[in-house]
Amino acid sequence: MKGLVYLALGVTACLLGDRVSAQTGDILQNAINTPGVSYSVYGAGQTNKAVKADVVGGHALQITIPAATPNVWDVGASSPITKPIAKGDKIVIAFWVRAPKLKADATTPISFAGVALAAAPYTPLVSGSANVGRDWKLEQIAGIAAADAAGGTAMVSMHLGAAKAVLEFGPIFVIDLGKAGRSKSG
Numbered sequence: 496m497k498g499l500v501y502l503a504l505g506v507t508a509c510l511l512g513d514r515v516s517a518q519t520g521d522i523l524q525n526a527i528n529t530p531g532v533s534y535s536v537y538g539a540g541q542t543n544k545a546v547k548a549d550v551v552g553g554h555a556l557q558i559t560i561p562a563a564t565p566n567v568w569d570v571g572a573s574s575p576i577t578k579p580i581a582k583g584d585k586i587v588i589a590f591w592v593r594a595p596k597l598k599a600d601a602t603t604p605i606s607f608a609g610v611a612l613a614a615a616p617y618t619p620l621v622s623g624s625a626n627v628g629r630d631w632k633l634e635q636i637a638g639i640a641a642a643d644a645a646g647g648t649a650m651v652s653m654h655l656g657a658a659k660a661v662l663e664f665g666p667i668f669v670i671d672l673g674k675a676g677r678s679k680s681g
Contacts, residue, residue, distance in 0.1 A: 527578035527586075528651070528669040532556055538570030538656065550591045550631050550665035557663045564656030567606040574651040574667050576610065580644040585672040586610055586621045588636040588651055591665030594627045602626040603662070607654040608636050610669065612644060617652070620644060627662060 523530070532554060536543045540561050548555035560570050580586065588610065594603045609622035623636035651669060655662065 522670060525670045525672060526668060527580065527671045528574060528576050528667065530668045531666050532664065533667065534572045534574050534664055536570075536572045538564065540564075541570045541655075546663065548631075548663060548665060550593075550663075552666050555591070555663040555665045557661065558655065560655055560658070560660050560662070562659050567654040567656045570654075570656035572653045572655060572664065573613075574669075575613070575647070576644070576649040576651065576669055577646055578671070579646045580610070580620060580640050580649055580671060581674075582640055582643045583674050584640045585674075586638060586640050587670045587672065588621070588623075588667070589670070590634055590651075590667040591631055592625070592627050592634055593631045593663050594629060594660055595663060596661045597627075597629040599629060602628050603660040604657045605634075605653050605655060605662075606657045607652065608634070609638070609652060610640070610644075610649055611652045613648055613650040618642065619652075620649060627660075631665065 532552060534556050536558055541558055543556055543558045546555055546557045547553060558572065564570050588608065597603060605625040605627060607622060608625050610620045612618045620640045620642055621636065621638035625634045651667060
């Protein structure tokens with residue numbers, strides 16, 4: 496399993512391209528979460544279960560949203576961030592996702608995917624969105640942290656209530672590249 500995590504992080508590093516220099520070494524040193532399929536799911540009507548999947552690690556979390564919700568945040572998924580974040584750090588969230596029941600060219604939205612404080616008022620630190628297709632894709636959300644967060648006080652948050660959907664989430668990685676995108680380990 497550890498080898499698969501390194502493989503996924505290697506893929507992430509390749510996708511980040513020039514954002515990660517050859518001198519950064521092991522990108523896992525910059526992970527501020529525990530990489531893996533570690534999501535908590537909330538919201539009325541949704542169901543979720545672990546499924547075998549042809550994604551890094553061999554399994555995923557399948558979430559079924561039976562209908563769009565009045566507020567996109569009424570159904571969501573979160574994943575804890577264990578290490579601190581400093582204002583101005585470049586944060587990259589990378590997660591494997593697909594919507595296997597969609598038609599070939601269709602997509603379904605994740606209207607918010609980002610890092611936020613884990614308690615009220617849930618202030619966003621880095622935010623973005625994604626359009627999910629039928630095939631596995633390593634989605635990436637990158638941005639500059641808007642504020643500091645002590646270790647254990649932030650989380651990845653995804654608002655999933657925008658549409659009826661079946662989503663499958665594979666491993667998630669949250670990488671802190673430090674100030675101006677320079678690796679903290681380099």
